[in-house]
Amino acid sequence: MHVFYQPDNKKHFLETDEAHHCIKVLRARPGDELVVTDGRGGVSKGTIVSINPKRVEYQVRDFYQVPLPDYRIHMAICPTRKAERNEWMVEKMTELGVHKIQFVISEHTHRETMKRVLNPERLIRVALSAMKQSQQFHLPEFAYFLNLDTYLGQVEAKERYIAYVASEDIPRHLIQQLSPVRPVEILIGPEGDFSTAEIEAAQAADFKPVSLGDTRLRTETAAVVACHSAVLAQIQ
């Protein structure tokens, strides 16, 4: 099953990249069945009625709403300096079922670098492709360019964890601390780690330190395995 994307579930046609993929890659024909999502849980099942070079029109036979799960996974990350590592991280967290991805500016992040390594339009395309590929119907929410202090003041989830490298006492592993079926917020440190003041500020905002294992993980690996741990916490 291939899933297509049309953000407006009142519009029954595919355009641009989606139409191109449908026509050129999958070589769809009038009469073919298709599945279209609006990225907000809405799923349309229908039949292609006409194809022209830039547009695929379809008739919807069935529309239903896939609910979000009871839990929510919110990841907050100080991005890495390489665009492709940030894109990879977004792709993998989306495949796993992340609900929100928040990029945070810390002392060791250059704001200018962030603008260069995080392209919101490109990240949405990566997430869109990963959502369809993994046969999900909800696009993760994105938020950009918040200073750590502002971020700490806006967190809603009561269950909050922070992963960083420099730690005298090694905390318990995230998987040993997570509760099932609750919104969870996980904050991942930057290359070069958080400053001591930042770690203190996060702990004052009720973020509990967690370990992500015995090996030292790159930022994007830490984000993906933390997200995966949060998924696993729901099934045990």
Add this chain to the structure above:
Amino acid sequence: MHVFYQPDNKKHFLETDEAHHCIKVLRARPGDELVVTDGRGGVSKGTIVSINPKRVEYQVRDFYQVPLPDYRIHMAICPTRKAERNEWMVEKMTELGVHKIQFVISEHTHRETMKRVLNPERLIRVALSAMKQSQQFHLPEFAYFLNLDTYLGQVEAKERYIAYVASEDIPRHLIQQLSPVRPVEILIGPEGDFSTAEIEAAQAADFKPVSLGDTRLRTETAAVVACHSAVLAQIQ
């Protein structure tokens, strides 16, 4: 701490890429301390005695052997058609602490494609870099180009799992089936999935079907989260 690599722990010098990184990137000087691993658990701590453009000589003050853990994680994967996805998968599994990576040829894998998308020299470099980056001292073992039947006849670990997409009954999640502190062998299906005959052959060879979650994961994502689940099974 930066870790360097010298496969022969009797030789007390760095050459080629390692020397270049030490001299040009880290701007090391005689008298600087350094840590060198042989990739088989051996760790040399010492002091740089001389630097010339292509060679860094050091004196070893302390040599010790880091043991492997009691468990072993062996991943067997039908590679993806994109070289960079295979490289990414090797990097991330190495960061997590995989012990062996075996590439397997299935019905839906072209042998020619495999040679194009798997460059053993390049993958060793990726693993080497990930090992040092994550501050580990054991390089994963690599094995290439085994047909699935041959592979199934050679597996040593008694605990064996197979992850694939097409399944009538959804099996229990890998994390619910794994035992701690045992060698484990996890086989990951290709893009396009295993054939029915292949799944039957694996099950006849005592591979238990496992789920890796509710979302459909790409091959390389499945490999990384399965490896991460095996790591988590050791700490719970």
